[in-house]
Amino acid sequence: SGQTTEQLHPIKTKIYKRRFFMISLTCLGALTSGIQNVVYAGLPSSVKIYFKASPLVYDLLTSLYYFMFAISGVFCIWVIEKVGNRISHIIASIKCLLRLTSTHCNNFFIKKKGICYTNSKIFQVFVLSLPPKIAGTWFDSNQISTATSMTVFSYQAGNGLSLLLPPYIIPVSASDTNLLKTRMLYIFGFIAALAFVSFILIIIFFEEKPPLPPSTSAVVASITEEKPLIDSLKTVLSNSNFVRFIFTFAINYGSFCAIMTVIVSQILKADGSKLTDKTAGQIAATAAFSGITGPIFFGVWLDKTKKFLCTSSFVYGMALVSTAAYTVAVHSSVEWPLWITTIVFGIAFTSYMNIGMEIASELTFPEPASTSTSLIYSLGGVFCLIETEVARAIMDDGHILGSNIFFTMMLLVGFIITLTINGEMKR
Known part of the structure; x- marks a missing residue:
């Protein structure tokens, strides 16, 4: 384990053409997961009637979803390092199939949905943690940054599709409950077919x-994977730049x-909004879809320039400014x-997901990429939970503006911390 890169240089290396097929399978899994992730978000009225549940139930389930995301990081790191890429990938694809068992309308909604949310969010960490490791393996x-960006592209495309298409499939009027159930089953059937194909x-x-x-570099990383998990965690968490980065990523x-x-x-x-559910869903979908180009562009940019920290600061600044602009635009007549602010907003935030995974891997190399990625997304889950609950509490008091000012101030704190990171990019 004490071998250096120079000593390992004589080892024969080869780049295989089928690497693109392997990352494509990962992209398909990410697409399927992304579609399921927010499929109900654009249909609040229809989903409420279909599942016969109150808004409070959805709030509680969302909180449970983020909570399980937050606490499952170390467990997922341990599983990935124990069983490897292939079995971990299969586990991640099982998540997509498991989530579908919660789609039926019945009186066991709370129990079934809660169990499926709990388990699927644990598997979600696999979906998000595997791409950097698989990219580094193949x-x-x-080309690692570009390969990783392809999976972020696919995941975000899934989010966009799940926000864009359902309002066109589901009728705005829910008076015909039989039609509503039929159309909901169309959506579930499509997702089930996609998840099954991905799994097979x-x-x-x-x-x-x-x-x-x-x-x-892949050889060095494979040797480091033999270290005990606790030693690997100690190594990455003793890196002060990485610890600061965890918090900046989690806030973002x-x-x-x-x-x-x-x-x-x-x-x-x-105030003064006259937009329909469909238009609101289209705007949300625009935020998701506009972001699919950003990861690819910045992935190629990072592979060519290796300017990780400068790029990170620039994109974080974009996220901060676009959120401030959205705060004003949402109240505009x-x-x-x-539309414009949500496009910039989507590009900035989605691009930072890819940049964040790359910086985490660079700061902690030669420790496994799955370790650093799982840690940043686990703390990200904590901040998802905290920020969602705080924003809802503010919105419940009728202060939409206050909730967006809260987001802007959080991002300002994250941006300031980002400027203090100056660690060596080691990979």
Whole structure:
């Protein structure tokens, strides 16, 4: 384990063409997970009638969802390092199938939905933690950021589809409950088919690793994976720059999740708003879809320039400014500023997800990428829970503006901390 990169250099390396197929399977799993993640968010009225549950139930389930996300990080790190990429990928795909058992309308809604939310959010950490590790296993160091960005692209595309399509499939009027149930089953059937195809393809075709490593960095990382989990955690958490980065990422990710959770309600409840459920869902979908190009662009940019910290500060600043602009636009009597700000908002936040995973891996190399990624997303889950609950409490008092000022101030704190990070990029 004391070997250096120079000593390992004579080891034969090879880049395989099928690496793109392997990352494509990961992208398909991310797409399926993204579609399920917010599929109900754009249909608050229809979902309430279909499941016969009060808004309080949804609030509690969302809180449970983020809570399980927050506490499952270390468990997922341990499983990934024990069973490897292939089995972990299969576990992640099981999450997509499990979530579908909660889609039936019956009197056991709270029990079934709660159990499925609890388990699926644990599996969600696998979905988000695996891409950097799989990219590092199959791709050369000059392509890792681009490969990781492809999975973020797919995940965000799934989020966008789940916000955009349901309002067109589900009728605005829920007076015909039979029609509502039929259309809801259309959505569930499509997701079930996609999840099943993803599950089967991963079982049949996904490989643990290539016969030869793609780079000497991958060799060093594979040796480090043999360390006990507790030693690996001690190493990464003793890195002060990484600890600061965990908090900046968590604030950013928590703000994004919280805003996307309440954005439709904010748009509909804002002073003077005359927008319909469908339009509000389209605006939320725009925030999700506009972000799918950002990860690819910045992934290629990072592979070419290696300017991780400068890029991170720039994109974090974009997120801060766009959130401040959204705070003003959501109360505007003119509709177009809201569309513009949500486009910039989506690009900034989604791009930072990819940049964040890359910086976490760079700061902690040669420790496993899944360790650093799981840690940043676990604390991100904590901030998702905190920021969502605080925003809802403020909104319940009728202060939409106050909730958005809260998000802006949180991001300002995160941006200031980001400027203090100056660690070495080691990978």
